[in-house]
Amino acid sequence: MxxxxxxxxxxxxxxxxxxxxxxxxxxxxxxxxxxxxxxxxxxxxxxxxxxxxxxxxxxxxxxxxxxxxxxxxxxxxxxxxxxxxxxxxxxxxxxxxxxxxxLFIPNLPLPAVPVGKDETDNVVVRTWGEQKKFDFEIKPHWDICEALKLVDFERGTKIAGSGFPVYTGQGAKLQRALIQFMLDLHTTEHGYTEVEPPFVCNAAAMTGTGQLPKFSEDMYYISTDELYPVPTAEVPVTNLYADEIIDVEKPLKLTAYTPCFRREAGAAGRDTRGLLRLHQFDKVEMVNFVKPEASEKQHEILVREAEAVLQKLGLHYRVIELCTADIGFSAAKCYDIELWAPGVEKWLEVSSVSNFWDYQARRARIRCRDEHGKPQFLHTLNGSGVALPRLVVALIENNQNGSGTVTIPEALRPYMGGLTKLG
Missing domain, CATH: 1.10.287.40 (Serine-tRNA synthetase, tRNA binding domain)
Structure with missing residues (x-):
């Protein structure tokens, strides 16, 4: 705010x-x-x-x-x-x-944010790796998932409707392995403390991070208890410190895994096949609380921490700085990290890394003390570290083999019981 x-x-x-x-x-x-x-x-x-x-x-x-x-x-x-x-x-x-x-007025873009009319004016900051070349006809992930019985889309639809896949066998194990791999990376190498928050939040928490009131139609709602299934771990983790004055002499860095639930009312009909756009998906989130003067530097660090996940998995990606017309409602500056998925021939966003300045802190009343001991609103930042469905898409499509199997990246093999291939 x-x-x-x-x-x-x-x-x-x-x-x-x-x-x-x-x-x-x-x-x-x-x-x-x-x-x-x-x-x-x-x-x-x-x-x-x-x-x-x-x-x-x-x-x-x-x-x-x-x-x-x-x-x-x-x-x-x-x-x-x-x-x-x-x-x-x-x-x-x-x-x-x-x-x-x-509550309905968005955050102000920082002066350095590129001015633009839409996503075509976003700026590619850097790329890592190269597009993989194949000597066989590659398949989209949904065909591979079906052939290897990694995901059962039909039974998920039978249970809950479209956008709710069922991961099975090695597919379920892959999900669990990726979550554990990312949490371990952030806690052991990046200095994060892991938290396991509630998977539902009240309206005050949703308002604190900016989902409510503007985006209520995109959220699931349990009317009997007046609770919202979390659209992202950003909501419960940020609101852990609502109405508090906390010590951020050093950045307070928290990471959490949660399932995420989104109706995405405005996205009907887009990317409905496979794992590209789901109503329920898994994500590891990183949330930082910092002094105001530290947030811009911390933003760059946070982006690198998300990139580290993809580098260790050997996946080709690019970092994009969003223009003024494309940054999120609550963000003052935002980078998107996109993976190349050769089977669907698309760049897929797997992380949005945002500096919210004091926008969320003012809404949630989260403060720190300045050098004179006076309370002031701190700055919040967060980023996906990273979102799983599209990570799985890129991992499967980039590592598919002509034999129909999928090679598991070396960094992930200890979490897969030593397994080297899917299928």
Missing amino acids: LDIKFIRENPDVIKKALVHRKAEADIDGLLGLDAARRAAITEAEELKSMRNAASKKIGGLMKDGKKSEAEAAKEEVRVIGDRITALDEKVRELDEKILNTL
Whole structure:
């Protein structure tokens, strides 16, 4: 959430940023609400001073036997009190309207973020590895998964509908191995503490990280308990410290595995075959809490930590810096990491690594102390480390063999019981 004071003092900056983001918000209307709120507070404070003066006068009038004047002063106090009550209620109503407006305004892109109109203006920062060449006709992952009985798409659909695959046999083992491999990498080499959070969150947590209220249609919801199955571990892990002041002299780095649940109402009909777009999928997440002055450097470190997963698995990827029109709602700057999948002939996003600046921290009220001991909003960052379905797609398609088997990357073999091939 943006700071209303910053918006008040820099309305043109906000409006320009919204244009670059291809987003809309009634900034003038918000400032009108803010002005009305401040005017009501000022009037209430003035009335409270008048009430105090009138109250003090009553005692003297009573002492001097001026009963009628004292009664008039009491009536004045009552009338002023009623007006103060009405103004306090007005301020509460305006506070709610201002908050509801602020919750729908996206974060400001950092100045270094490339300005663009859509994803075609994203910038490739670097690539790693090369596209693999094959001397046989390669297959898409769904054909390989079916032939090797790694995934049962039909039975998943029978149980829960499309977008809910069933991993079986070596496919299920591969999922488990990848999760363990990534958690071990982040905790032993990257300095993370592993947490296992709840797989459901309340509305306050979803609001804290920016999923609510804007993206409610993309979320699953358990109405009987007013809980949301997590769309990403970012939500519960970030909100572990909601309403707290924490020590981030050194970056606080947490990693977690969770299943993720997304309705993705706006994505109907896109990439529906195979594992490309699912309603339930597994993901390992990395979340960082840092001092404001450390976040830009930490962002670059976080990207490298996500890249390390793919390098150890020997997979060709590229890092893309998203332009202003393509970065996520809560992000101030974002890199996407994409894997090349030769079977479907596509670059597949497996990680979005974002610096949220103080946007999430203000929504969730997460603070640290500055050098003088004064509480301030810290900065949050997160990135997938990484998401499994598309990682599995790229791993299978890049490592397929003419015999129909799939070679398991060496780094993953200890987690597969020494197995060298699928099939």
